[in-house]
Amino acid sequence: MDFGPLLESLSRPVDIYCERASAAFDAEPLNAISNAAFLIAAYAAWNLRARRPDDSHSAAIKALCILIGIVGIGSFVFHTIATKWAEWVDVIPILVFMIFYCWMILTVFFEWPAWLKAAACALLFASTFYLEAEEFAPVLWGGAMYLPSLFFMVAAGAGIWMRNAAAGRAFYAAAAVFVVSFTARTLDMPLCNDIPIGVHYFWHLFNATVLYLLVRTLILHAPVRSVAASTPGSGSNSVPSGSPRSSSAATDAGIGFPLFPQN
Structure with missing residues (x-):
């Protein structure tokens, strides 16, 4: 088999x-x-997770x-190497994050069965991958592939x-910041004559913020599913499965504000 054309x-x-x-x-x-900005967002989210009750x-x-x-890292590779394979190094981690985050949201907040989550994630993957095709490259200057994620964020929200x-x-x-981020990405080429350095870097800065806010939502607002609650003899102080965190638990963890409104 001749791999020459592929390479x-x-x-x-x-x-x-x-x-x-x-091409430098x-x-x-x-x-x-x-x-x-993505490395900073990853570090900040990791530290916030460490304080999670x-x-x-x-x-x-x-x-x-x-x-x-x-x-x-993938985006850095693409914006330095700037080849087709480097573009996939950029795109694949974003796609993996989107699919995995979709699965987590449907698990944590909606408690969907595995088959339904798999179907939703497959739909998100298929629509995103379809819009990544060459024929859609002129649509929103290559940004069409992010429209399914925006739709998911609006519906899930x-x-x-x-x-x-x-x-x-x-x-x-997070969805609102994503709209700003997506706008910056879309306007990069249209504004090129007026701003020679473009505005794509704002996509990175805002998008890193989006990913941090998405993970922050899980960290601070996911309903508690305590192992102790299902353990025999754990006592009446155990937190029931699926119950929201109390403001005192958040304060004890050093977060400093109630994560859920108290009814």
């Missing part, structure tokens, strides 16, 4: 951002350096924090809000 395709240079004026490694300094989702949240860092207003507000805060 040639993967090595093809990609020039889709205003800041890049050559450092042709996009702001777009490359701004990816440090409930540890039932600890492993999944740690994985999300690590994925945020990988997103930044409404459901979360109906279950808990504080969690809904936190989730929609």
